[in-house]
Structure formats: structure tokens, C-alpha cells
Amino acid sequence: MIFALTLVVCAASLVLMVLAGVYAYRDRLIDDPLLGVAAVVLLGTLVQLVIGLARMSSIDEGSELATFAAYLVSLPFIPLMTTFLAIKEKTRWAMGSIAVGAFAVLVMTARLQQIWNLNV
Numbered sequence: 001m002i003f004a005l006t007l008v009v010c011a012a013s014l015v016l017m018v019l020a021g022v023y024a025y026r027d028r029l030i031d032d033p034l035l036g037v038a039a040v041v042l043l044g045t046l047v048q049l050v051i052g053l054a055r056m057s058s059i060d061e062g063s064e065l066a067t068f069a070a071y072l073v074s075l076p077f078i079p080l081m082t083t084f085l086a087i088k089e090k091t092r093w094a095m096g097s098i099a100v101g102a103f104a105v106l107v108m109t110a111r112l113q114q115i116w117n118l119n120v
Contacts (some may be wrong), residue, residue: 002051006113009044010106016041016079017102024095038083038098041105045076052112060117068115071108071118078105 016037023034052072059065064108086094 003113005044005048005051007107009041009048009109011038012037012044013106013109015046017099020095020098020102024092024099027092028095028099030083030094033095034086034098035083036086037080041079041102042076042083045079045105045109048109048112049073049076059115064115064119068112071112071115075105075112078108089103 004018015036019034019037023030037110049072056065056072057067082098086098088094089097116120
């Protein structure tokens, strides 16, 4: 994994989480700035997916490999699905789901980097 990419994805997820929290507090619907940050998070997770799959042979066999692969493959779906939900659902709770999804991306990305550092 590329450490700089991990930092970018984590920072973008943090921005998305805070922005979605502010939107939920103000009872606002999804708009272009929020979609832009969600797109950056999605793009970062897709790049991580490609790089991680290409370099996955560096990780030892076992449960860490399974965890790494599961996180890697499922990570891009989180911002995609929570954003789609927010577009369809027109309530404050849609922004709450984006905030929770962004937090999940943040934690899972940090865990991917931790597994990578243990094995390389």
C-alpha cells in the first residue's frame, strides 16, 4: 500500500464525515460539495483496490490475508452506497449514514495500512 494514498483517503474521509455531520445538524440535503468529497473518497478507495490487489502476494497466508482482501474489496462500496442512499433518502438521517460510512472508510483504511505494515 502507498502510505501517502492512505493519508489522502483518511483525510478525505474525515472531511466527509465532518461535512456530513454539519449537514445533518443543519438538516440540509446532499449537494455538489458533499458529492465532490465523496467522489474523492471513492476514487481513493478504487486506487487502493487496484494497488492492493496487485501487491497482495506480499502478505502472508492466513487470516490477515483474508481480512486484507475483504476490506480491500468492500471498501469502495461504502461511500458509493451511502451516497446513493443520501440521494434517495431526503431526511437528516441520510447525512448521518454518510458520516458513519465515512468513519467506517477511515477505520478500514487505517487497518489496511496496519496489516500491510505488519507483513512487509
